[in-house]
Amino acid sequence: MSPKSPRPAVPTPGADHSTDPYLPEHGNGGYQVEHYALDLDYRVGPNRLAGQASLTAVSTQPLSRLSLDLSGFRLDRVAVDGRAAKFTRTGEKLHIRPARPVPVNTRFQVDIRYAGNPAPVPGRWGDIGWDELTNGSLVASQPIGAPSWFPCNDHPSDRASYRIAVTTDSPYSVQVTGNLVSRRRRASTTTWTYERPEPTPSYLMSVQIGQYDEVSLATSPVRQRAAVPARLRKPFGRDFGRQEQIMKTLEGYFGPYPFGEYVVVVTDDALDDPIEAQGMSIFGANHVDGRRTYERLAVHELAHQWFGNSLTVADWRQIWLNEGFATYAEWLWSEATGGRSAAAHAGEWYDRLSAGPNDILVADPGVDRMFDPQLYKRGGLTLHALRQRLGDDRFFPLVRDWATMRRHSPVTTEQFTTFTEAHAGESLTDLFAAWLWTKPLPLFPAR
Known part of the structure; x- marks a missing residue:
């Protein structure tokens, strides 16, 4: 845990705005x-x-x-x-x-x-x-x-x-x-x-x-369904054909899915990026091509149901806790299904980030950098560094416990680092200081 870690902001009683450090104009006190x-x-x-x-x-x-x-x-x-x-x-x-x-x-x-x-x-x-x-x-x-x-x-x-x-x-x-x-x-x-x-x-x-057909994706481990334009049903069937497997894989990493069902909506229009919501993910028609080109996005959005939706940021400074975990979930899915390992994905993105600029504090990126790709990838690298430090036998139980013990709760970086150190039984100050609270890119975690 870094001594610089800020405490979460909460709305000030009686104020017409919150004291959120990034979006004080949204939220109300009292x-x-x-x-x-x-x-x-x-x-x-x-x-x-x-x-x-x-x-x-x-x-x-x-x-x-x-x-x-x-x-x-x-x-x-x-x-x-x-x-x-x-x-x-x-x-x-x-x-x-x-x-x-x-x-x-x-x-x-x-x-x-x-x-x-x-x-x-x-x-x-x-x-x-x-x-x-x-x-x-x-x-x-x-x-x-x-x-x-x-x-x-x-x-x-x-x-x-x-x-x-x-x-x-x-x-x-x-x-x-x-x-x-x-x-x-x-x-x-x-x-x-x-x-x-x-x-x-x-x-x-x-x-x-919209004018959508309803499609059943799976009935276990939870009900999963989709709303899809009729013209996209066939390519959608291939692109989301492994949705049940994705859910089971992520449950293995993160613990039980935190909601009663999961819904995928595909609009008949193109979207720049998929959209996350509580128990739902929304994709554009451009994300459906029948070749599973965007399957990693399906994994990313489903992972947000644990990290971002069940565990919600206490204020917007903590956004890496959403995006870092969702990014690492993409790499874990690749590893679990015989694709490139998480270490290989981490190495690729480390090399890309090494080209610079490295000018962001992951734990406090600033309002203009909340959705910066650098935050997403470096957040994933932070988790990979933690995994390499602890080993799989300690890392994955820690992640499951974090997701289940904080279920349906607001969370902060400080809470995560404190929880992680207590769970691991050792100080991780150097790791978190380097990856979350320092702009220069640390050394790549040893494989």
Whole structure:
């Protein structure tokens, strides 16, 4: 553990923004949300969304006011505990003043009716959030897109359960990150209702709407299914034909899959990169070619269900804990299936990184470098260095214990390094200081 390791930031009580060091404009203080109930009516043609959101939260201090993250939309009504509340908008913040102050440590409910044309939230990584497809829509919420479709406390440390009902035109399939509990058709529309019982941050919630065929991928060790355009079913069958084997392999490394099912969605449009969500991964039509060209991405996104979704970063500085593990999972899958060993992949990427520049602190990359390829690969190299130091007999039990003991919890680099040293029974300060807290590339871990 490096003595430089920062402690995780948490929202400051009473503030209209979090103290997240990277995205202080997202997240709100003074309360924690326990549950979101969203009733959404969406019309594909005009891209029109009407919603009613009910948030159940617990105050962490007396609240004469509070704020939520919401981008766009006309607000028709805001109420706290059934009483109409005054509200104002500032940028992507909804400021609410309850008719009666909320005492500390009190459960309260906020109800919001809103409508409009959902659009992605502009950011330094491009536009992120609810986006129109050629025929349907998708949601990519990481890291700032959730306010594009519902009012929320948009910080990874604020984790809640969800019930989401989406009504849309009956020819369309609706896939939501959760367990489907009902589907009711009325005239020309169908209402799809999903529940997400596990504690989930807003950025991992997603809605996918399109004209999809449903495909079964596997029934064990957990149910795995897909929503795929009819024209892509044949090549998809080959590209994702080893999905059951991938799941079993990753369970062997990381322990039991942390959710009730796993869903793959393939949009009929091209996407720059796949998208992760809670219990779901979204790929573009360009990721399906019938030759398993992008199978490593299927492995990467599934690995995020353990590292990134079940174990969620406490703040955005900790992003390597998501991407380093998902990258190393790609190398482990190659090794497990008779391809190149993890050591060979690590050696290749070490050589590439050696060409420079090496100008990133993995444990604190800065907001502009959160999704930098250097962070992904060097995060994977950090884990390989740890594996080489401990040996397989100690490394893999450590990884499984980390994933299972911290299941459905926020995590930090400091917690990981402390856990690792305790599990290994030795100091690993030099290793973590070199790989996580130093910019120059350390020596390649001995094979």
